[in-house]
Amino acid sequence: MMMPVFFTVLVVLARDTRQATASEAPTTRDHWHEAFGINICGEFLDPVTDDGADRLGIHTHQDGLIHVHPFGAGGSGENATMQVFLDQIGAEVSDGTLTLNDGTSKKSGDKCEDEAAELALFVWPPQANDKTEPEKLTGAEIGEARFIEDGGAYVLSFNPDDFTPPLPPSMTELANP
Numbered sequence: 001m002m003m004p005v006f007f008t009v010l011v012v013l014a015r016d017t018r019q020a021t022a023s024e025a026p027t028t029r030d031h032w033h034e035a036f037g038i039n040i041c042g043e044f045l046d047p048v049t050d051d052g053a054d055r056l057g058i059h060t061h062q063d064g065l066i067h068v069h070p071f072g073a074g075g076s077g078e079n080a081t082m083q084v085f086l087d088q089i090g091a092e093v094s095d096g097t098l099t100l101n102d103g104t105s106k107k108s109g110d111k112c113e114d115e116a117a118e119l120a121l122f123v124w125p126p127q128a129n130d131k132t133e134p135e136k137l138t139g140a141e142i143g144e145a146r147f148i149e150d151g152g153a154y155v156l157s158f159n160p161d162d163f164t165p166p167l168p169p170s171m172t173e174l175a176n177p
Helices: 002-023 082-088 169-175
Strands: 032-040 065-068 092-094 097-099 105-107 115-124 135-137 153-160
Touching: 032 169, 065 169, 082 092, 105 115
Parallel strands: 032 153
Antiparallel strands: 032 065, 092 097, 097 105, 115 135, 115 153
């Protein structure tokens, strides 16, 4: 008699956990836009493109925006991360090295002019302006950065460590994505 009760409790707990994860933003009902740019040695690169078909619902249209509208659990809730987007655009970030799908590669310690540079992700909240201080993430934090609300801004930066890049040029696109 105890076994059916035990299994019933397990099923209820599993369903509650799955529902909590499925309802954590962004969900499959959300369609968010985040401004994004890559800044190397003080210059923004042209907007990136997807590297193949959209696999999880976090992609770009080469418009300087990250489009976040997850297809399922792989791109929603706690799985809606910068790493999912980086994979989608064919970029690799590991051990302080940035490698883009066009072959561009930069490693922390390489120089911008005469100064050693580092790889970092700068994150601004929604409604940011040029006076808003971004959060700076380095190392594994870059890929782990989560998309938690609509309208944020992100700059993947390879610059000297005392350099804070400006907001991405695509900020104006957020008003009419």
